[in-house]
Amino acid sequence: MKNILTSLAVAGTMALGSVTAVQAEGQGLLDTIIERDSLLCTGHNGSYLGFAEVDGQGEWQGFDIEFCKALATAILGSPDKLQIIPVSWAQRFPSIQSGDIDVIIKVTGWTMTRDTELGLQYSRPYFIGPFYVMSKTELEAEGIADLEGGVFCVNAGTTVERVLTDYMETNGIDYEPLAFEKGEELRAAFYAGRCDAIAGFGPFLSATRVNADNPDDFEILGDVLALEPEGIVVKQGEDDLLDVINWMVSALIMAEENGVTQANVDEMKANPPTASIGRLLGSTPGVGARLGLNDDWAYNVIKTVGNYGEIYDRTVGEGSRYKLPRGLNNLWNNGGLLYPLVLD
């Protein structure tokens, strides 16, 4: 399958060769996007709940989609200048190589194979993909240690099985493991109460929770078993575009750190409390030209989608139906791993 996809991608690239060659002459993908006046970003074939899903009105929604909108706004000034291309997990790499999409924003783990052998380049992580434990609310557990002696269910033959074993051994917690071959059987056993908790990738757990008859019966605990850093992916060599992406992610985090929100961004821009906020929002010039953009790109982004915390809460966090804990996707001064780059 992988071979077929790769050869399809190669064939696609060759067919598009003539077009790409013209565009590529002294011109990076960033310029191509500006010329086209439209950003091609990843969606999903179906719904990846919380990250890329189609709502009742047929509109794309989710954490990853918000980042697509933010990027379109940063480069082109408007979230409407965005085309979401639905691709599957396997298709995303051939698609970016053939130019069907400009960027991959699709909870894509930063692995060495992808970074090197697949000819891709990663932005700084915009999401820390955590492995969590979800338990029943009635057990009133605050952490995994409170579930001592309980039954923990996992998918058989996955990384989670090892991750859980290591965590429990390291922390000296006694438990009873139970593994299921299929996700459906795992969920059914958990809903029925055969397990006190299930361990898994955060988004999988929140979808399991939301699909239950009564989601409030279940809660995801804050303890992280292990994590996978997710980055935004571009083709190797698209340095200008990657710069924009890195600084866009940084701007969203910096806005949250400094209390700049969608609601107060106009006021902040007119009357910046610190010099660096003034630079960020373009009250004083400099933030745009160095990236080849307008000075108010960060202001536009925050005006359109809000800061990092607002995006998180709205799509996957407390303000959404998934209630995925902020956990490590919080600011460094709030117990998380997020920090802005230095804007001088």
Place this chain on the structure above:
Amino acid sequence: MSQIFASQKFRRIAVQGGFILGVVALIASTILVGKSNIADQGMATGFGFLEQTTGWPVNFSIIEVTGRSTYARVLWAGLLNTMLVGFLTLIFATVLGLLLALMRVSSNTLMKLVGASYVEVFRNVPVILQVFFWYAILTHLPSPKQAYTLGEAFYLSNRGIMMPAPALSGSDMAWLLVSVILAVVFLGLTRERLRLGPRWAIATGAVFIVFVVVLLTGREPDSALISTPQLKGLRFVGGITLKPEFTALLVGLTLFGASYIGEIIRGGLLSVDRGKLEAGRALGFSTFQINRLIRIPLAFRAMLPSLTNQYIWLMKGTTVGIAVGYPDYFAIVSTSINQSGQTMELLALLMGGFILINYSIGFLMNMLNDRIKLKGRS
């Protein structure tokens, strides 16, 4: 030359020898091609991984298994799990099947009806659905805190059936097992010399004495002789727990298998020629004697080959355990393939394990068949 070919004996040997050579060559070339293909893909081959630790736990096993156990040990635990559930299924299904057969051949209409309905229901529903059904019922029982209880000793919850058990350690169990085996050997050896009653009395008495001795010796002072299940936090400790996965698989397979075995036994009973039974009556045999000396031996002889097939089928049927999370041999092999990537080696071990178990069953049943079949006929 042509004379050699004309010889029937030579032709027969040549054809058979050529066939065997062909098969061996086919198998050898398959293995060689497979090996070189795997090597081309840069994958590791061989059974070296059996010495590595797995890093993942197993829910249920007779021997102790943790994430630090080697693949060899975990696979052995899986094989034991398969044999445990398989042999218990064979015993229970045979007993239940015998009852069903007797109901169906009896002259009582109600018994006949019950037997027939049972067979039609349990024979016609796929075994995996039956196992799912029992598993769903068992996992929808109340949680440990609200468990049904019988005298604070037996508990029924969605964590399984908990019951009291004598507080025996692993070595105690081993001694007990040895004494049971010795008792069986004793029963076999004294068959010619002693009457049935005293033989059984001596054998069971001896096993019971060993049981009492191991229970009383080598224990911490003031600990209870009988361990009863007690709720502690999220689970029960002490006693014996029959987990839902194990129970669902055992019940599902037993009820399914009993419907087939019942029909096989019924067929055997009905195959006995009416004339032979009437001859027994004419000679003045009682009904018990007719059953014991004429009907059952003849029926047993008739049903043994189909029973062997059914036993082997049921043993293979334990592989549905994977659907309800019971770590049988197939489930363990499947997880090992995912975790270690040694697909070919593990599939070979999987097939080898089942061939070993099922060939042993077939071998024992054939030995039995040889002993009871009509002498002088083949």
